Amino acid sequence: MTATASVSGAAASFGTHPWVRFAARRLGRLVGSVLVLVSAAFLMIHLIPGDPVRGALGPAAAQSVVDAQRESLGLNDPLWVQYLHFLQHLFTGNLGTSITTGLPVSDVIRDRLPATLQLAVAAFVVAVLIALPLGLAMGVLTRAGRRPRAELSFTSTTVVLAAIPEFLLAVGLVYVFAVTLHWFPVAGRGSASSYVLPVLALAIGPAAVLARICRVELLAVLQTDYLRTARAKRLPAVAVYLRHALPNAVTATITLGGLLLGGMVAGTVLVENVFSWPGLGSTIVSSILAKDYPLVQGVVLVYGAGVLLVNLAVDVILAVLDPRSTIRES
Amino acid sequence: MSELRFDQVSVRFGTGSRAITAVDDVDLVVPSGQVVGLVGESGSGKSTLARAAVGLVEPSYGRILLDGVPLDHRAGKRRPLQMVFQDPYSSLDPRMTVGDTIAEAVPRTAGNRADEVARLLELVGLDAARANAYPGALSGGQRQRVAIARALAGQPDVIIADEITSALDVSVQGTVLNLVRSLQRELKLSMLFISHNLAVVRYVSDLIAVMYLGRIVEFGPADQLLTDPQHDYTRELLAAAPRRGTTSSSPYPSQRTSA
Numbered sequence: 001m002t003a004t005a006s007v008s009g010a011a012a013s014f015g016t017h018p019w020v021r022f023a024a025r026r027l028g029r030l031v032g033s034v035l036v037l038v039s040a041a042f043l044m045i046h047l048i049p050g051d052p053v054r055g056a057l058g059p060a061a062a063q064s065v066v067d068a069q070r071e072s073l074g075l076n077d078p079l080w081v082q083y084l085h086f087l088q089h090l091f092t093g094n095l096g097t098s099i100t101t102g103l104p105v106s107d108v109i110r111d112r113l114p115a116t117l118q119l120a121v122a123a124f125v126v127a128v129l130i131a132l133p134l135g136l137a138m139g140v141l142t143r144a145g146r147r148p149r150a151e152l153s154f155t156s157t158t159v160v161l162a163a164i165p166e167f168l169l170a171v172g173l174v175y176v177f178a179v180t181l182h183w184f185p186v187a188g189r190g191s192a193s194s195y196v197l198p199v200l201a202l203a204i205g206p207a208a209v210l211a212r213i214c215r216v217e218l219l220a221v222l223q224t225d226y227l228r229t230a231r232a233k234r235l236p237a238v239a240v241y242l243r244h245a246l247p248n249a250v251t252a253t254i255t256l257g258g259l260l261l262g263g264m265v266a267g268t269v270l271v272e273n274v275f276s277w278p279g280l281g282s283t284i285v286s287s288i289l290a291k292d293y294p295l296v297q298g299v300v301l302v303y304g305a306g307v308l309l310v311n312l313a314v315d316v317i318l319a320v321l322d323p324r325s326t327i328r329e330s
Numbered sequence: 331m332s333e334l335r336f337d338q339v340s341v342r343f344g345t346g347s348r349a350i351t352a353v354d355d356v357d358l359v360v361p362s363g364q365v366v367g368l369v370g371e372s373g374s375g376k377s378t379l380a381r382a383a384v385g386l387v388e389p390s391y392g393r394i395l396l397d398g399v400p401l402d403h404r405a406g407k408r409r410p411l412q413m414v415f416q417d418p419y420s421s422l423d424p425r426m427t428v429g430d431t432i433a434e435a436v437p438r439t440a441g442n443r444a445d446e447v448a449r450l451l452e453l454v455g456l457d458a459a460r461a462n463a464y465p466g467a468l469s470g471g472q473r474q475r476v477a478i479a480r481a482l483a484g485q486p487d488v489i490i491a492d493e494i495t496s497a498l499d500v501s502v503q504g505t506v507l508n509l510v511r512s513l514q515r516e517l518k519l520s521m522l523f524i525s526h527n528l529a530v531v532r533y534v535s536d537l538i539a540v541m542y543l544g545r546i547v548e549f550g551p552a553d554q555l556l557t558d559p560q561h562d563y564t565r566e567l568l569a570a571a572p573r574r575g576t577t578s579s580s581p582y583p584s585q586r587t588s589a
Contacts, residue, residue, distance in 0.1 A: 225420035229477075232384065233435040233484065234409050243434075247425045 019319075026315055030308060037304040042086050045288070045296040046079060052291035056100045073099070086297065095301075096294030098287070105298035108283060113302065115189055116268050116279030120306075122195060123202035124261045130207040132253070135214025139249075140241060142215070143222050154215070158208035166267045170201035170274040187276040198275045202267050206260040213256050217249040224248075251322050258314030262307040269303075332397055332410065332487030332520050334360040334383065339392035341378050352378040354544035355392070360488065365514055365521045367535030367552065369528055369567065375544040376524045380490045383522070384413045396488065412486035416493040418473035422465040428476050429461025435483035450479040455509060471502035475509065482513070488520045495530055507533055528567055532556060540564045 053069045054061070070076055074085060089096060095105035142151040164172075177197060178186040185194045221227060222245060230244045272281030280299050287295040341353040353375045360366045370376050381387045383394055385401065394401050396410055415421040422431055432450055433443045448458035454475040465473055474494060481489055491510065495503040511534050514521050525531050531538060538555045540548040540563060548561040559565045 225415060225417060226423040228386070229415065229421045229431075229480065230423065230434075232409070232413055233480075235434060239434075244423050244426070248423070 033308050041297045041300040045293050050291045052099050055291050095298040098295045099292045100290050105294050112280045112283050119268050120264050122199045123264055127203040127207040131210035135211035139215040139218030158212050161208035162205050166201050167270040167274055170271050173197045173201055189277055198271050201271050214253045217252050221245045221249045262310045265306045333362045334488045335395040337393045339389045341382055342390040351544055356546050360520050360522050362520050363518045364536040365523050365534050367531030367538045368524045369531050370541030374541045376541055380492045384411050409484050410487045412481035412484045413490040414477050414481045414494045417497045418470055418477050428463050432480050432483050435480050454479045470498050474506050490522045492524045
């Protein structure tokens with residue numbers, strides 16, 4: 001009935017349909033974010049002092065050679081002219097060539113991106129697979145103030161794990177499991193076992209945060225009146241938890257899980273450097289040190305686009321799972 | 331035949347000097363097919379008594395009997411007592427359709443669940459097509475009708491209605507009360523009807539019990555209790571009920587001291 005109504009009224013109410021408004025609002029925000037991202041990627045690296053050409057050619061190169069190279073790269077133009085050139089190239093799909101290696105930036109990204117993506121996605125999957133069952137189980141076990149000691153050890157353990165920065169965790173994992181126990185390789189990307197430590201280093205912190213959130217969300221749902229109603233029906237405990245508690249508890253967990261994935265993308269930068277992982281994270285650090293403008297801009301754009309895409313995906317998934325969130329915003 | 335009997339029931343919360351006796355040695359009978367109205371101010375122990383009856387709190391002392399048999403609150407058993415909760419805005423799962431919510435409470439032996447859901451919805455005055463709606467699409471009165479249908483789905487002998495109209499508009503309260511009264515007569519249900527509102531209790535009850543600080547201070551046929559109250563607190567309630575802006579110089583403090 002509603003479907004036919006919305007079809008017949010589609011022409012008249014095109015601008016007022018909640019989903020259309022949601023899409024328009026979300027796309028507008030995305031465009032704004034992309035503009036900020038592009039400008040920030042350009043300005044950040046250009047405002048850092050230092051000369052990329054001098055860095056690439058070395059301190060022994062003649063000043064005339066450096067000046068000629070700067071002129072040919074357009075680095076002597078005013079900043080806004082360089083910015084417009086950057087935008088112009090960007091819209092034609094040209095990210096420029098690396099100053100230090102002379103390779104096209106898009107080739108470098110194509111080579112390096114898969115390693116970083118594998119790391120981030122694997123870490124996200126592992127974090128969710130640890131956090132959801134752990135958080136839900138702890139929520140059920142510690143409901144209504146039960147097992148206070150289990151709750152204390154859970155909350156204190158997770159707060160410590162969540163507080164350790166991932167690069168420190170990475171160094172600790174390498175020391176224990178690679179250097180001392182020789183279970184896994186110290187660094188590099190090769191066999192499946194080389195993935196274990198970097199993925200764990202990335203996943204443990206977010207998993208701890210997510211498990212805590214998941215537990216608290218479940219506890220809140222368990223106290224609601226409709227859970228009391230479900231118990232009043234004498235449903236089996238499994239039905240009460242899976243059918244009534246779980247769907248209501250996961251909304252916030254998904255939102256925060258998505259935001260954590262965004263943070264994980266940034267975390268790969270640090271972890272990749274600890275493990276000499278041949279991804280974008282090690283590329284961006286070396287290119288910043290070399291002031292390789294085009295390469296830094298290109299990689300920062302990829303990282304930023306990754307975070308924006310994740311946020312967009314989270315918003316869409318949430319809107320589908322919980323239509324109230326789209327309506328509430330308008 | 332389904333008589334609900336509270337036999338010297340006490341419910342205490344906390345321990346030692348901070349213990350509170352929420353329900354204090356209550357004897358109360360809900361005769362088969364009759365409505366007992368339970369009135370009293372906030373904190374007098376009305377809801378605690380109801381929660382004890384459905385097994386949400388354990389009585390510290392005493393027994394609760396249905397037709398002379400102590401109630402069994404273990405999971406999986408049929409629930410001869412069903413409760414309609416106070417707030418229809420929070421008592422229904424927002425992610426489940428009204429039909430699913432009701433169907434869950436229908437016993438497996440009841441035959442076709444969809445038919446039973448449709449029958450129950452029509453019984454409480456809702457269109458059977460509403461089964462596919464989510465609670466968010468319904469008004470407060472409609473939600474409370476769903477909550478009543480949900481309680482009836484368990485095929486109870488006794489219904490406990492805990493302040494079921496206090497979250498509703500005054501205009502909707504009347505229609506819900508009419509529905510409760512006609513259903514009770516039609517299905518010959520025994521009912522414990524809890525409210526702080528004497529006017530509401532008077533409208534639906536055959537018998538009235540007055541609760542004050544955890545004790546039943548007066549119990550009797552509705553007409554008799556209302557026209558000739560014996561206990562001072564009942565008089566106080568009656569005097570306070572119809573008028574507005576009464577300044578209370580009551581000798582009955584609502585503050586409970588630790589017992």
